[in-house]
Amino acid sequence: xxxxxxxxxxxxxxxxxxxxxxxxxxxxxxxxxxxxxxxxxxxxxxxxxxxxxxxxxxxxxxxxxxxxxxxxxxxxxxxxxxxxxxxxxxxxxxxxxxxxxxxxxxxxxxxxxxxxxxxxxxxxxxxxxxxxxxxxxxxxxxxxxxxxxxxxxxxxxxxxxxxxxxxxxxxxxxxxxxxxxxxxxxxxxxxxxxxxxxxxxxxxxxxxxxxxxxxxxxxxxxxxxxxxxxxxxxxxxxxxxxxxxxxxxxxxxxxxxxxxxxxxxxxxxxxxxxxxxxxxxxxxxxxxxxxxxxxxxxxxxxxxxxxxxxxxxxxxxxxxxxxxxxxxxxxxxxxxxxxxxxxxxxxxxxxxxxxxxxxxxxxxxxxxxxxxxxxxxxxxxxxxxxxxxxxxxxxxxxxxxxxxxxxxxxxxxxxxxxxxxxxxxxxxxxxxxxxxxxxxxxxxxxxxxxxxxxxxxxxxxxxxxxxxxxxxxxxxxxxxxxxxxxxxxxxxx
Amino acid sequence: xxxxxxxxxxxxxxxxxxxxxxxxxxxxxxxxxxxxxxxxxxxxxxxxxxxxxxxxxxxxxxxxxxxxxxxxxxxxxxxxxxxxxxxxxxxxxxxxxxxxxxxxxxxxxxx
Amino acid sequence: xxxxxxxxxxxxxxxxxxxxxxxxxxxxxxxxxxxxxxxxxxxxxxxxxxxxxxxxxxxxxxxxxxxxxxxxxxxxxxxxxxxxxxxxxxxxxxxxxxxxxxxxxxxxxxxxxxxxxxxxxxxxxxxxxxxxxxxxxxxxxxxxxxxxxxxxxxxxxxxxxxxxxxxxxxxxxxxxxxxxxxxxxxxxxxxxxxxxxxxxxxxxxxxxxxxxxxxxxxxxxxxxxxxxxxxx
Numbered sequence: 001x002x003x004x005x006x007x008x009x010x011x012x013x014x015x016x017x018x019x020x021x022x023x024x025x026x027x028x029x030x031x032x033x034x035x036x037x038x039x040x041x042x043x044x045x046x047x048x049x050x051x052x053x054x055x056x057x058x059x060x061x062x063x064x065x066x067x068x069x070x071x072x073x074x075x076x077x078x079x080x081x082x083x084x085x086x087x088x089x090x091x092x093x094x095x096x097x098x099x100x101x102x103x104x105x106x107x108x109x110x111x112x113x114x115x116x117x118x119x120x121x122x123x124x125x126x127x128x129x130x131x132x133x134x135x136x137x138x139x140x141x142x143x144x145x146x147x148x149x150x151x152x153x154x155x156x157x158x159x160x161x162x163x164x165x166x167x168x169x170x171x172x173x174x175x176x177x178x179x180x181x182x183x184x185x186x187x188x189x190x191x192x193x194x195x196x197x198x199x200x201x202x203x204x205x206x207x208x209x210x211x212x213x214x215x216x217x218x219x220x221x222x223x224x225x226x227x228x229x230x231x232x233x234x235x236x237x238x239x240x241x242x243x244x245x246x247x248x249x250x251x252x253x254x255x256x257x258x259x260x261x262x263x264x265x266x267x268x269x270x271x272x273x274x275x276x277x278x279x280x281x282x283x284x285x286x287x288x289x290x291x292x293x294x295x296x297x298x299x300x301x302x303x304x305x306x307x308x309x310x311x312x313x314x315x316x317x318x319x320x321x322x323x324x325x326x327x328x329x330x331x332x333x334x335x336x337x338x339x340x341x342x343x344x345x346x347x348x349x350x351x352x353x354x355x356x357x358x359x360x361x362x363x364x365x366x367x368x369x370x371x372x373x374x375x376x377x378x379x380x381x382x383x384x385x386x387x388x389x390x391x392x393x394x395x396x397x398x399x400x401x402x403x404x405x406x407x408x409x410x411x412x413x414x415x416x417x418x419x420x421x422x423x424x425x426x427x428x429x430x431x432x433x434x435x436x437x438x439x440x441x442x443x444x445x446x447x448x449x450x451x452x453x454x455x456x457x458x459x460x461x462x463x464x465x466x467x468x469x470x471x472x473x474x475x476x477x478x479x480x481x482x483x484x485x486x487x488x489x490x491x492x493x
Numbered sequence: 494x495x496x497x498x499x500x501x502x503x504x505x506x507x508x509x510x511x512x513x514x515x516x517x518x519x520x521x522x523x524x525x526x527x528x529x530x531x532x533x534x535x536x537x538x539x540x541x542x543x544x545x546x547x548x549x550x551x552x553x554x555x556x557x558x559x560x561x562x563x564x565x566x567x568x569x570x571x572x573x574x575x576x577x578x579x580x581x582x583x584x585x586x587x588x589x590x591x592x593x594x595x596x597x598x599x600x601x602x603x604x
Numbered sequence: 605x606x607x608x609x610x611x612x613x614x615x616x617x618x619x620x621x622x623x624x625x626x627x628x629x630x631x632x633x634x635x636x637x638x639x640x641x642x643x644x645x646x647x648x649x650x651x652x653x654x655x656x657x658x659x660x661x662x663x664x665x666x667x668x669x670x671x672x673x674x675x676x677x678x679x680x681x682x683x684x685x686x687x688x689x690x691x692x693x694x695x696x697x698x699x700x701x702x703x704x705x706x707x708x709x710x711x712x713x714x715x716x717x718x719x720x721x722x723x724x725x726x727x728x729x730x731x732x733x734x735x736x737x738x739x740x741x742x743x744x745x746x747x748x749x750x751x752x753x754x755x756x757x758x759x760x761x762x763x764x765x766x767x768x769x770x771x772x773x774x775x776x777x778x779x780x781x782x783x784x785x786x787x788x789x790x791x792x793x794x795x796x797x798x799x800x801x802x803x804x805x806x807x808x809x810x811x812x813x814x815x816x817x818x819x820x821x822x823x824x825x826x827x828x829x830x831x832x833x834x835x836x
Contacts, residue, residue: 006778010788013671014772016678017674020764020765020767020768021768022764059787061663061788062788063787067635067639068636068640069662070662070665107682114671114674129568129665133668133672137668140576140672140676140679143579143679144579144676144683147583147679150586159518159580159584162580163512163525166580170525170528170532173532178624178627182627184634185634186561199627201624202624204623498621498624498625502617503617506613506614506617513609539629547726549651549652550644550651557641559633559634560640560641561634561657564654564657564662567730571669571672571821572672579680582680582683582684582828586683
């Protein structure tokens with residue numbers, strides 16, 4: 001099954017292309033097509049993960065060898081991220097079946113499938129320009145999905161996101177242009193063998209442009225202003241995907257370039273690792289501080305995402321295997337927990353017809369199962385023991401300590417304490433005794449099933465972390481040594 | 494080549510100034526288009542070889558310019574045009590809501 | 605505020621200029637590009653090297669680019685789904701209508717020529733698709749929106765179907781590569797008709813991919829315009 005990397009990208013695209021057709025069978029039953037495509041993609045992702053743990057698969061699109069064609073690389077880290085992506089997307093698609101009303105829902109699913117396919121492409125590709133193309137596809141899909149509700153808040157948030165996002169992509173294209181003009185090849189491994197002959201100044205500029213460009217996509221500190229608006233005005237499943245996966249894929253792509261193309265020794269000699277870890281710390285602190293006085297629940301969750309992404313960047317920029325494992329594990333845990341949080345917040349906000357925390361008072365008592373899932377997600381992000389968030393934060397702490405970054409450990413503990421403050425405020429407000437006229441019923445089983453599954457995963461991974469941790473350790477190992485897995489002849493012709 | 498680089502940086506600065514400092518939304522979109530144009534110019538101009546012919550094999554050339562940046566730029570132009578179209582569409586919807594295009598008036602776009 | 609922007613931009617430009625001067629200006633082609641130039645015609649059968657790179661060596665990027673247009677058109681259909689008719693209901697004056705009636709077949713044939721001869725001369729799927737899309741926009745402007753709705757060739761419902769058909773054609777060619785035992789989007793390896801380079805029917809699957817992406821771009825851009833102009 002060597003064609004697996006391409007199939008992972010093609011199958012959601014086929015579903016997306018099939019939806020706008022005017023055949024009556026498809027017009028009435030588009031949900032069946034979407035459900036079938038999601039199930040197939042999910043099984044293929046799990047198969048890909050299992051296959052990639054045994055040995056990595058390298059795929060040359062079109063059959064052209066390395067410097068000429070595009071390479072798709074399915075190793076343990078890509079397989080892990082693809083499986084994680086598919087899990088959250090299946091949850092979001094199942095949730096969307098009942099959450100998104102009729103009318104323009106067909107194009108919602110088209111854009112959702114395109115988003116899925118392009119995020120998978122971003123993870124799997126090993127080619128600089130192909131990465132840019134997939135970033136653009138996923139950005140266009142994300143911009144339009146944020147604007148789905150068409151309220152004026154959503155439109156302004158989309159516009160701000162679009163302008164900043166296009167600036168970021170322009171910087172990334174510029175950096176790719178610098179790399180291509182100096183080296184002559186676009187494959188990540190091929191470039192990494194040639195970078196020693198490039199003069200230093202253009203290389204530094206390209207690193208700075210890549211960090212600026214990817215920083216916009218992943219909301220690192222000076223470029224984070226779009227995330228609060230965009231994630232709070234998007235529909236709930238889209239917020240879950242954007243917060244849970246989209247920013248993580250951006251971080252993954254940035255660090256794949258940093259580790260594999262430039263090489264960590266070059267970055268350490270330039271001081272980029274200090275820069276990245278400080279950016280991560282600043283992002284974490286800023287997210288925590290801004291989250292405290294938010295009145296809107298989704299905005300608070302969005303700032304919490306900024307905090308956790310800062311922690312992930314701190315962990316990934318240490319350069320050690322331990323740091324990488326901690327970073328990947330926190331990506332996974334935060335993704336599941338934030339997904340469950342956004343989906344359950346969406347359920348409660350829809351019943352209460354408002355997004356503000358004070359209007360949601362007492363909803364917890366009306367909808368006990370949803371409130372339980374929300375609590376599990378919130379406690380996981382805060383870092384309560386027995387849940388998965390505690391384990392990943394502990395791993396980040398220990399990898400920071402073994403690298404001697406004591407100030408950053410203090411920053412991590414500070415963010416956790418601030419997190420306790422704003423999450424407990426929400427939990428307390430939700431658990432108040434209900435007003436007499438406030439008698440909402442529990443959500444339908446179709447909507448709370450994905451939420452329950454995600455929260456259950458939080459608890460399971462928290463209690464039995466052995467299997468995820470072995471997968472993630474293998475993923476981190478492959479991530480560091482990606483260049484050694486490219487099998488085709490890399491030579492100059 | 495230095496003259497080309499100065500030109501590219503001037504165009505990029507004009508575009509960046511347009512995005513950051515202008516208040517009208519359409520001018521911001523124009524600024525982004527100009528910036529993208531500067532980047533494409535950078536890509537293509539560093540693919541030029543001295544006395545090179547366009548990359549179409551007719552059997553009469555001796556030197557051919559680099560075809561790869563041209564292919565990359567074609568793709569990037571189309572992508573940039575689609576994104577610009579989407580931005581303009583969103584601006585049309587904002588205009589329907591607010592009847593104005595200045596960022597000072599539109600609440601959340603300030604800063 | 606504007607002065608801070610100018611200052612920031614001046615500093616950035618200076619930094620960029622001083623650093624980017626050092627990029628080595630190459631005299632000969634880079635190794636990958638020299639392979640494209642030397643063996644491009646033999647590997648793919650197309651004499652237009654840019655088209656060969658776009659649709660054969662790096663065909664996956666082209667699939668992504670076509671998907672961006674598809675996503676953009678889908679976004680427009682999603683956002684502008686309310687029917688409202690704007691000012692150009694009835695079209696322009698009869699002089700313009702007559703002139704357009706003379707010009708439009710030539711524009712159409714020129715667009716089709718640019719698409720189909722993409723592997724021989726400059727052009728290709730995207731350029732030709734844009735020409736046909738601009739023809740569609742011109743027809744809407746000149747003849748009015750009601751013309752667009754009633755005629756069958758350029759109507760919006762047909763455009764959505766054409767876009768999906770273009771997408772499936774692209775994916776179908778790619779999957780043919782898989783089904784014959786090669787990789788995705790294989791060209792001559794998968795047994796497509798190679799022919800003599802320089803003739804119209806040559807270069808394997810590249811003309812078919814040109815047509816697919818041309819259909820997709822034309823339909824996508826015309827859907828975008830029709831959605832903004834007040835369609836359904």
